[in-house]
Amino acid sequence: AQSVTQLGSHVSVSEGALVLLRCNYSSSVPPYLFWYVQYPNQGLQLLLKYTTGATLVKGINGFEAEFKKSETSFHLTKPSAHMSDAAEYFCAVRTDTGRRALTFGSGTRLQVQP
Amino acid sequence: DVKVTQSSRYLVKRTGEKVFLECVQDMDHENMFWYRQDPGLGLRLIYFSYDVKMKEKGDIPEGYSVSREKKERFSLILESASTNQTSMYLCASSTTVPSGNTIYFGEGSWLTVV
Numbered sequence: 001a002q003s004v005t006q007l008g009s010h011v012s013v014s015e016g017a018l019v020l021l022r023c024n025y026s027s028s029v030p031p032y033l034f035w036y037v038q039y040p041n042q043g044l045q046l047l048l049k050y051t052t053g054a055t056l057v058k059g060i061n062g063f064e065a066e067f068k069k070s071e072t073s074f075h076l077t078k079p080s081a082h083m084s085d086a087a088e089y090f091c092a093v094r095t096d097t098g099r100r101a102l103t104f105g106s107g108t109r110l111q112v113q114p
Numbered sequence: 115d116v117k118v119t120q121s122s123r124y125l126v127k128r129t130g131e132k133v134f135l136e137c138v139q140d141m142d143h144e145n146m147f148w149y150r151q152d153p154g155l156g157l158r159l160i161y162f163s164y165d166v167k168m169k170e171k172g173d174i175p176e177g178y179s180v181s182r183e184k185k186e187r188f189s190l191i192l193e194s195a196s197t198n199q200t201s202m203y204l205c206a207s208s209t210t211v212p213s214g215n216t217i218y219f220g221e222g223s224w225l226t227v228v
Contacts (some may be wrong), residue, residue: 006156009154029125034216034217036219041222042221042222043118043204043219043220043221043222044157044204044206044219045219047219048218049216090156090157094127094156100145100162100164100208100210101147101159101162101172101217102157102159102217103159104156104157104158105156106154106155106156107154107156
């Protein structure tokens with residue numbers, strides 16, 4: 001079985017500061033890893049995903065994440081926060097074995113201060 | 115663009131009522147999912163379906179059932195709604211191949227049981 005841990009249910013940064021949202025996963029087989037963003041009263045939108053190949057993945061809105069197998073991590077970063085980045089972010093994992101659904105972390109709410 | 119449509123955004127139902135949440139996708143996806151989202155718990159899988167008339171239990175199936183009579187439509191049924199089923203419900207869909215494929219989400223249905 002796989003699982004995801006997101007450290008920090010709330011993160012607050014200043015506009016222009018680095019954004020770092022942490023995600024660690026547990027999986028006995030090679031994982032596929034995803035970051036989704038949810039704006040208020042909306043569904044989830046895919047930010048980026050890692051399947052195979054390059055471990056540094058670039059997504060939409062200037063976000064990127066690096067798959068580190070040795071650390072079982074997939075942290076999300078953005079060099080410079082913008083007010084519009086305020087949202088809830090979810091890390092998720094799935095594998096080739098077992099069920100085809102994603103397993104999600106508990107989410108991190110990002111606040112951006114002016 | 116993939117579109118996953120949830121028919122009702124906001125519902126208020128009474129305890130004991132039978133509730134239907136409908137979801138339609140327009141991309142001929144084999145897989146469809148129902149998740150429940152609660153603060154601090156992230157998204158939890160209720161049921162999923164990988165083909166017409168096929169269904170599998172997720173992590174929290176108790177008190178719910180599903181129906182998939184047509185490929186594009188996946189319904190979540192609360193046989194007798196209870197107050198602890200007040201939540202946000204998210205429908206999603208995906209293809210089976212490739213394995214690392216994206217899961218697309220609807221806008222969500224806010225259900226309040228009084």
